[in-house]
Amino acid sequence: MARGFFISFEGGEGAGKSTQIARLAAKLRAKGYDLVVTREPGGSPGAEAVRHVILSGAAEPFGPEMEAVLFAAARSDHVEQLIAPAIARGSIVLCDRFLDSSRVYQGGAGDLDPGFMTALERVAVNGTIPDMTLIFDIDPAEGLKRANARRGDETPDRFEKETLAVHQRRREAFLAIARSEPERCVVIDASASPDDVEDAVTAAVFAALEARAAREIVEG
Structure with a gap:
């Protein structure tokens, strides 16, 4: 591919994104794709x-606006230093969370002004939008149960510790994004077994890559 392919992975706590990113990365590498996982x-x-x-909660006392600004600053550096160069050289980029998490965590479920969030997003991504976003959907109660089991005795991070009602709002916000951008977003049933989730992810991603390759052939 002359230009790379950018895939973001989104969803609530305990949805299994990290596990599925690792499995997909192994399959893509086996097929010979140049890959960046971030x-x-x-x-x-x-x-x-x-x-x-952010995750320690040190910024929480300063309010959601400050957290949103910090996320935007981190994303801008991430895009400019890693993601955009990787796409430019033809790599596939797999990113565990990206702009939709800010839209959900600080925007839709965080009650920040949409205009403020849009302005931050525009500056942070500088035109770098995922070609494909997989949204891992799971009941928040089950997701938190998984997250707690995975974490063990470690302290919950800034976002894991919030109420079930807040996590439910986030789930609804992610699904709303999927409905509004069906050309980019694919909803994955993350409540299924890891192998079944892997099959769904593999089918969606390889279909998208094949469609991309076919378009490139047609376009010359």
């Missing part, structure tokens, strides 16, 4: 420094 918040040195501030 995450948000984080993914570049500057963004990783901001990640600790």
